[in-house]
Amino acid sequence: MSTSLARAWGSPRRVVLGILLAFGSLLSLSSSAAAQQTPTTAAAGPAASPGGQGPRFPFVGPSAAPPDSEGGARDTSSLPPGRTARCRWDLRGVWESRGRQTDPTANNYSGTLNVRQYGNYLIVERSSDSLTYYGVCSGDRVELDAYNGDQFVGAYTGTVSANGRRAEGTWVLYSPDYRAGYETLSATATPTTR
Numbered sequence: 240m241s242t243s244l245a246r247a248w249g250s251p252r253r254v255v256l257g258i259l260l261a262f263g264s265l266l267s268l269s270s271s272a273a274a275q276q277t278p279t280t281a282a283a284g285p286a287a288s289p290g291g292q293g294p295r296f297p298f299v300g301p302s303a304a305p306p307d308s309e310g311g312a313r314d315t316s317s318l319p320p321g322r323t324a325r326c327r328w329d330l331r332g333v334w335e336s337r338g339r340q341t342d343p344t345a346n347n348y349s350g351t352l353n354v355r356q357y358g359n360y361l362i363v364e365r366s367s368d369s370l371t372y373y374g375v376c377s378g379d380r381v382e383l384d385a386y387n388g389d390q391f392v393g394a395y396t397g398t399v400s401a402n403g404r405r406a407e408g409t410w411v412l413y414s415p416d417y418r419a420g421y422e423t424l425s426a427t428a429t430p431t432t433r
Contacts, residue, residue, distance in 0.1 A: 332353075392415075
């Protein structure tokens with residue numbers, strides 16, 4: 240052992256004790272970190288995508304009944320969990336979409352969406368593919384989970400503007416292959432404010 244360590248700690252026995260304490264602390268930290276890692280298990284509800292992502296709103300989806308009656312948000316409409324604002328707009332009807340897929344390859348697209356609204360909850364069907372979106376509207380914000388049948392496959396997040404006649408958002412699909420992009424939606428009929 241180094242004489243400088245022995246002088247600093249007073250004796251070789253204290254140096255050995257210090258090294259053992261340091262080694263024990265490291266072992267304790269590594270086992271503590273391993274204990275804090277939670278195992279990943281499948282949650283009840285819609286199947287998660289192969290990418291390991293899951294729905295943000297498991298209480299709405301293909302196998303759940305709409306949580307409110309059809310129509311725009313009313314004072315009696317239930318608020319989605321974690322939300323403090325009612326949807327400001329009646330978003331029901333047909334919307335045109337124009338967007339750009341940005342990943343993995345770029346391409347432009349357009350399509351038509353049919354929006355059904357149940358208070359603060361939305362169900363959106365896209366005519367160009369087999370996707371249906373389920374989610375919430377809170378204030379001017381729209382958050383949707385994408386499904387292909389009963390399989391969760393992605394998410395959409397956007398903001399409504401222009402007196403409820405326009406929405407801009409981003410989307411990601413995890414299955415069958417990863418894709419991402421952004422789009423602008425334009426209402427073909429005039430939604431009303433709450």
